Amino acid sequence: MNITNFLNFEPVGKRIEDIETPVPLIDIDVVDRNLKRWQARCDQLGIANRPHIKTHKLVGLARYQLALGAKGITVQKLGEAEVMADAGITDMLLTFNIVGRRKLERLAALARRTQISVVADSADVVAGLAEAGKNAGRKIVVLVECDTGAHRNGVQSPQAAVDLAQIIDKTPGLAYGGLMTYAGAGQRLQAESFFMEARELCLAAGLATGIITSGGSPDMWKDEGLSQLTEYRAGTYIYFDRSLAERGTCAYSDCAVQVLATVVSRPTSERALIDAGTKSLTSDLLGLQGYGTAHDLGDAQVYAANEEHGYLDTSHLARKPAIGELVKITPNHVCPVINLFDRVVFVRGDEVLGAVRVDARGLVA
Amino acid sequence: MNITNFLNFEPVGKRIEDIETPVPLIDIDVVDRNLKRWQARCDQLGIANRPHIKTHKLVGLARYQLALGAKGITVQKLGEAEVMADAGITDMLLTFNIVGRRKLERLAALARRTQISVVADSADVVAGLAEAGKNAGRKIVVLVECDTGAHRNGVQSPQAAVDLAQIIDKTPGLAYGGLMTYAGAGQRLQAESFFMEARELCLAAGLATGIITSGGSPDMWKDEGLSQLTEYRAGTYIYFDRSLAERGTCAYSDCAVQVLATVVSRPTSERALIDAGTKSLTSDLLGLQGYGTAHDLGDAQVYAANEEHGYLDTSHLARKPAIGELVKITPNHVCPVINLFDRVVFVRGDEVLGAVRVDARGLVA
Numbered sequence A, B: 001m002n003i004t005n006f007l008n009f010e011p012v013g014k015r016i017e018d019i020e021t022p023v024p025l026i027d028i029d030v031v032d033r034n035l036k037r038w039q040a041r042c043d044q045l046g047i048a049n050r051p052h053i054k055t056h057k058l059v060g061l062a063r064y065q066l067a068l069g070a071k072g073i074t075v076q077k078l079g080e081a082e083v084m085a086d087a088g089i090t091d092m093l094l095t096f097n098i099v100g101r102r103k104l105e106r107l108a109a110l111a112r113r114t115q116i117s118v119v120a121d122s123a124d125v126v127a128g129l130a131e132a133g134k135n136a137g138r139k140i141v142v143l144v145e146c147d148t149g150a151h152r153n154g155v156q157s158p159q160a161a162v163d164l165a166q167i168i169d170k171t172p173g174l175a176y177g178g179l180m181t182y183a184g185a186g187q188r189l190q191a192e193s194f195f196m197e198a199r200e201l202c203l204a205a206g207l208a209t210g211i212i213t214s215g216g217s218p219d220m221w222k223d224e225g226l227s228q229l230t231e232y233r234a235g236t237y238i239y240f241d242r243s244l245a246e247r248g249t250c251a252y253s254d255c256a257v258q259v260l261a262t263v264v265s266r267p268t269s270e271r272a273l274i275d276a277g278t279k280s281l282t283s284d285l286l287g288l289q290g291y292g293t294a295h296d297l298g299d300a301q302v303y304a305a306n307e308e309h310g311y312l313d314t315s316h317l318a319r320k321p322a323i324g325e326l327v328k329i330t331p332n333h334v335c336p337v338i339n340l341f342d343r344v345v346f347v348r349g350d351e352v353l354g355a356v357r358v359d360a361r362g363l364v365a
Helices: A028-045 A059-067 A078-086 A101-113 A123-136 A158-170 A188-204 A242-247 A334-338 B028-045 B059-067 B078-086 B101-113 B123-136 B158-170 B188-204 B242-247 B334-338
Strands: A023-027 A073-075 A091-094 A115-120 A140-145 A174-182 A211-215 A231-233 A257-268 A271-274 A292-294 A300-305 A310-313 A326-331 A343-348 A351-357 B023-027 B073-075 B091-094 B115-120 B140-145 B174-182 B211-215 B231-233 B257-268 B271-274 B292-294 B300-305 B310-313 B326-331 B343-348 B351-357
Touching (some): A023 A028, A028 A059, A059 A073, A059 A078, A073 A078, A078 A091, A101 A115, A101 A123, A115 A123, A123 A140, A123 A158, A123 A174, A140 A158, A188 A211, A242 A326, A257 A334, B023 B028, B028 B343, B059 B073, B073 B078, B078 B091, B078 B101, B101 B115, B101 B123, B115 B123, B123 B140, B123 B158, B123 B174, B140 B158, B158 B174, B158 B188, B174 B188, B188 B211, B242 B326, B257 B334, B271 B300
Parallel strands (some): A023 A343, A073 A091, A091 A115, A115 A140, A140 A174, A174 A211, A211 A231, B073 B091, B091 B115, B211 B231
Antiparallel strands (some): A257 A326, A292 A300, A292 A326, A300 A310, A343 A351, B023 B257, B257 B271, B271 B310, B292 B300, B300 B310
16 A cells, blocks of 8 residues: 555656745655554554544545544545545545524535535534435434634533533434533643533433544544544644644654745845745644744744745845755645645655645635 | 627626635726726826736736727736737736746747847856847847845946846847846835936937836836836736735725635634635735735734635624625735636626636646
């Protein structure tokens, strides 16, 4: 089983110098290593791996994740689910409340042809899902989303979780599947006690909690707070990025994606302008200084960015980059970067393998 | 001449409630008013209007801007220029250094079929452009980009500008066309004196400076520092956005674009979650608090955002929005928002006119 067999490469030139910028370069060996390392850890923990495909949006890599042992995939919107279903992937969890008539029609259509589970955190959401379940002609499995400290979506207490689980259980067209959370950094123990209590309350109410699923790459290697989990949803672990390297979740050598850019201007010795701005790197800072780092170039930082301009700090460099020189920027947050590109380029070190179309790129809903 | 005749509407439902979210809603009457008001001002000032199409990326609106009196358009990358050239638009200025063999080939191909001017801020860039000019079979007009205070691209002094103008003038395949800057807020007077000096130095060197062009929407209504300009490049003025409303460049009623989103969760009375996060609103803050404002909903602010989640502060609202309720978010910075969507929806007040494909959406180079 070879990762390259899972991708359809389009010719894009043999050398990195042949590639038009800006574009994400993805080192396939780093991807392969990241995927295998995490799958091995999940196997060792006895926790199912359900990778979030929002990071890569590539059918080929989703298939490879499954081939390596992932139980299924996680998607964040119907568009992603539809693309993956078209590719024959049948086991997916959509971790976002589906609300609104058209979206519920799309969900019903998906449920007719694939095994899609969803989440809910209120009776209103459940009522909508019931319509989809009725139209799908089979029960849709619904997990209760729990707010275990992230202060985003989710029921606010274990008691609220069991209350909603009972509503789901009693709703024709739906089946109660379990509990779901997104645990931010440092929230794992809080989530564990929430889940423990909710699971026991469900049991007392006669409801078995089959799945308990948590997500998030930042704490993926931590051993605490895993006792309740049957599944883990990591997304960014396939590529990693500057934010996770700076947190210590990975090394910079684990970052598979670098945005290839060209130096287009060097107005002073203090700065160089590159052709990757916020329309390539995004404005996501995630608490960091700057919009990315050029490791091969003395850790020069993209200290400012406009839509199409990245400002590279060259003040400390003995050798300043020349006009036309290529630079590789490790982005702060890789997920929204990939979302901006129709195609990415896979490499193995300095060898160019080819461009790959981003199947679920930029689907807004 | 009616703006609606310039757009190809696809059916998307009759009522706003029929539209799937998230999607930008664009009020066509506000667009029309914004375009006419600015064109009238340029006419009154005797300055050519060369709107930047990076904001809307729509062939139809570019044509309408030209029909209203714009001299030509501004583009920021070859992909945008190619889409506009395909639509028959022939007069364009590309305000970004074109560097690299493939990009110069594309520039030559464009120059063979359209009237495209470009910029340069170094002899290295000019040397590349000379190749394109040679391959185009006709002279490409090159403007000297000047750094007049924005500390981005550009030659650093009027003397450097004339030095580069002379290099361009002596280069086969190229013609010196004039001077270009992007003037940030409050930099207009600085730019004026830079241009005055550079123009005189050019004249003394025997070079006529035909075009002096400045850009930027923030100071568009200010009367100072305009004496040297023959052209103005505004982009955001077509739609405006929260950042320009907060600066006082426009009123909130001039903001033509609102991102339509759905309330999907209301975990507490303090917050509601909407289905528009940074993959719809971007992470551009431009110095503001939050990722956008819901004016129709008591100025509730999107106080945080993840990729697909927007966190709406509902703590101060007497009536909390219900699950499934639609909200309209005025985005901080409209240009990168439009870049994220394949389609936008035009409305007239509450009347839905239809969806329009974003012709030059998300072209990365």
